[in-house]
Amino acid sequence: MECISVFDMLKIGVGPSSSHTLGPWRAAERWIKELKDEKEFDAVEKISVDLFGSLSLTGKGHATDYAVMLGLSGANPETIPTADIDRLITSIKSNKEISFNGEKSLVFHPKTDIVFNKKFLPFHSNGMTFTAHVNGIKLKSTFYSIGGGFVVKEELKNSKKNFEIKCSFPYPIDKGTDLLKFCNVLNKPISEVVFDNEASIRPKEAIDSELQRIWDTMLECMYIGCHTEGNLPGGLNVRRRAYDMHQSLKGESPYSNPVEWIYAIRDTEVKFRQILKWVSCFALAVNEVNASLGRVVTAPTNGSAGVIPAVLMYYLVIENHDGNFEDIKRFLLVAGEIGSIFKKGATISAAMGGCQAEIGVSSAMAAGALTELLGGTPEQVLVASEIAMEHHLGLTCDPIGGLVQIPCIERNAMGAIKAINAAELALDTNPENVKVPLDKVINTMWETAKDMNTKYKETSEGGLAVSVNMADC
Numbered sequence: 001m002e003c004i005s006v007f008d009m010l011k012i013g014v015g016p017s018s019s020h021t022l023g024p025w026r027a028a029e030r031w032i033k034e035l036k037d038e039k040e041f042d043a044v045e046k047i048s049v050d051l052f053g054s055l056s057l058t059g060k061g062h063a064t065d066y067a068v069m070l071g072l073s074g075a076n077p078e079t080i081p082t083a084d085i086d087r088l089i090t091s092i093k094s095n096k097e098i099s100f101n102g103e104k105s106l107v108f109h110p111k112t113d114i115v116f117n118k119k120f121l122p123f124h125s126n127g128m129t130f131t132a133h134v135n136g137i138k139l140k141s142t143f144y145s146i147g148g149g150f151v152v153k154e155e156l157k158n159s160k161k162n163f164e165i166k167c168s169f170p171y172p173i174d175k176g177t178d179l180l181k182f183c184n185v186l187n188k189p190i191s192e193v194v195f196d197n198e199a200s201i202r203p204k205e206a207i208d209s210e211l212q213r214i215w216d217t218m219l220e221c222m223y224i225g226c227h228t229e230g231n232l233p234g235g236l237n238v239r240r241r242a243y244d245m246h247q248s249l250k251g252e253s254p255y256s257n258p259v260e261w262i263y264a265i266r267d268t269e270v271k272f273r274q275i276l277k278w279v280s281c282f283a284l285a286v287n288e289v290n291a292s293l294g295r296v297v298t299a300p301t302n303g304s305a306g307v308i309p310a311v312l313m314y315y316l317v318i319e320n321h322d323g324n325f326e327d328i329k330r331f332l333l334v335a336g337e338i339g340s341i342f343k344k345g346a347t348i349s350a351a352m353g354g355c356q357a358e359i360g361v362s363s364a365m366a367a368g369a370l371t372e373l374l375g376g377t378p379e380q381v382l383v384a385s386e387i388a389m390e391h392h393l394g395l396t397c398d399p400i401g402g403l404v405q406i407p408c409i410e411r412n413a414m415g416a417i418k419a420i421n422a423a424e425l426a427l428d429t430n431p432e433n434v435k436v437p438l439d440k441v442i443n444t445m446w447e448t449a450k451d452m453n454t455k456y457k458e459t460s461e462g463g464l465a466v467s468v469n470m471a472d473c
Contacts (some may be wrong), residue, residue: 003169006198006336007210009365010297011149012217013077014070014085015290016404018302019126019349019458020055020062023145028071030151031130031141032101041137044132045096047072047106052127053120054351055145059460061234061402063293065114068128074102082294123459124152125351147349147357148300148339169197173343176382176438179337183378190368190378191330194337208329215328217287217297218309223258224294225285231406232291233404236470242285249277252351257449265317275318279420280413282310287409300339300348303355303404304362307414308335311366311419315373325372334372335365338385345439346446350397350458353449355408359415360392360445371426382438384426388419389441394448396456398463401470 005342013022028049035041049068051059059065070077070085092098098108121127124144132139144152156181171182182193210378212242226246232238253264268274285389286306290296299308316323339348340360368385378383384451392415400406 003172003197003339004310005201006194006340007214008150009148009298009300009336009339009343010214010332012214012295013149013302014067014082014261015063015293015296015305016297017062017064018149018300019145019147019351020059020064021067021237022077022149022302023126023147023151023177024051024055024064024128025067025069025071025077025127026149027143027145027151028068028130029074032072032074034141035132035139040132040134041101041103043134043188044100044104044106045135046133047100047108048115048131050117050131052117052129053077053125054458055126055128056116056118057461058399058402059116061399061405061460065110066293069098069108069110072108072378073099081237085293097284103279120347120438125454126349145349147347147352148244148343149298150343159242164192168200169279170200171197173197173337173341176341176385176394176442179341180378181384188382189330189372189373190337191254191333194333197331198333208313208325211329211332212325214297214332215312215325217295218312219258219262221289221294221296221305222285222309222313223261223284223290225287226281228251228288229350232288232405233293234291234364234401234405236401236403238291238405238409240288242281242288245277245281245284249274249281262317266321270318275314276417277312278318279310279416282313283307283416284409286310287404287412291403291405294458299335299366300361301350301358303317303350304358304412304415307359307362307415307419308332308366308410310412310416311370314420315370316417317375323373328343331369331373335369338365338368338381339473341438342389342445343440347449352457353445354452354457355397356389356392356445357393357449358397360389360395360412362412363388363392363419363422366416367426370419370423374423374427377425378430379431379433383429383431384419384423384432386434386436386438386441387422387425388415389438389445390436391418391422393441393445394452396452396463397458398456398465399458399460400465401467402460406468407464421469422463 126145251268283306364385367388371384
């Protein structure tokens with residue numbers, strides 16, 4: 001079996017899309033490494049990029065061209081100050097020059113050296129080809145962004161098993177039944193089995209440190225989104241709603257940083273309507289930051305990045321005021337493992353499976369993770385994940401204008417609420433009475449993805465994307 005780490009499922013990067021922004025960014029980095037490994041980098045005279053399929057059809061709205069330029073410039077999506085992005089892009093466009101990996105200046109015309117090709121490559125709908133001119137010869141390299149920031153060189157058509165990370169876990173898990181087997185044999189909850197796997201490839205201290213960094217990024221993202229007013233970029237003039245919702249909910253307790261903010265929220269009214277609004281506010285905040293090229297955590301994608309932090313925040317500020325890092329750790333470990341099972345058995349790419357592969361998977365991840373924190377058994381965790389996905393089956397990806405805004409931002413709020421509901425249903429369910437196991441719903445999701453019309457798979461050629469005129473927004 002091949003393994004996917006929790007840290008492959010939860011990556012820190014820049015929005016608005018993991019497959020259309022982070023993936024191409026990472027592909028550019030990998031191409032540069034290839035050139036260096038082949039001792040060709042220093043001789044490169046000119047570079048160009050061809051984008052294919054979904055990367056071309058929605059690339060402008062997803063800032064794919066920005067991501068490619070930033071990757072070619074050697075910028076790191078985990079650390080680049082997001083405020084610098086516009087300046088760097090403007091410089092490349094104005095000067096018609098790019099600092100290749102930050103090491104050498106090359107003539108580069110974004111309008112002609114980044115080509116948007118509507119045709120699809122045979123292996124995956126998110127294809128891109130990098131070309132380097134070296135001593136009069138064109139060196140080409142093709143990559144595929146397969147969702148969640150994962151990038152591969154080649155993937156067989158309809159294949160579901162091609163991952164960046166190859167390692168050997170002591171408890172190899174491909175399916176939900178594998179996970180339950182190890183939980184029962186070891187008499188451990190899911191989070192501990194997953195932690196043991198992670199500890200086999202990195203120090204335990206490193207696991208805790210990285211999980212803390214992931215949560216800090218999620219928390220900061222929610223904080224920024226709740227405290228930023230105005231409209232989102234891109235031309236739709238979508239007003240940021242998290243700010244307005246937060247203003248009406250936040251109460252009078254003072255705070256000056258994200259951690260103090262958590263305690264301030266705990267002092268606010270928590271009637272049912274307020275709970276719905278708070279959870280929605282958290283989810284909207286994240287994806288408004290994502291839509292404005294802010295830093296988020298793919299969970300499992302950028303387009304669905306708001307669900308998991310919103311549900312975890314719900315637990316910390318509403319459900320359990322004594323929540324601490326151990327709870328955060330358990331939540332993220334369980335969520336990451338469930339996400340990896342979906343990736344192995346189906347897809348987390350909207351360009352392959354529609355939005356069921358993004359919001360549906362993120363809701364399933366959050367539902368299962370919340371169930372463990374609320375005292376559910378491993379069996380109930382999988383029941384919660386199954387319920388959440390079952391009620392996202394067939395969800396299309398039809399972003400208006402190719403922007404990760406409408407309906408994407410609201411879908412995160414809906415996915416978060418469904419996750420909480422699914423967890424509560426699972427906690428009141430005897431797993432022995434369940435008719436649809438998690439593995440069955442994952443298989444159904446994949447079959448649905450294959451049957452879904454291409455225009456509903458992140459092409460902006462169907463659904464809301466064509467029913468609503470962007471010019472009228």
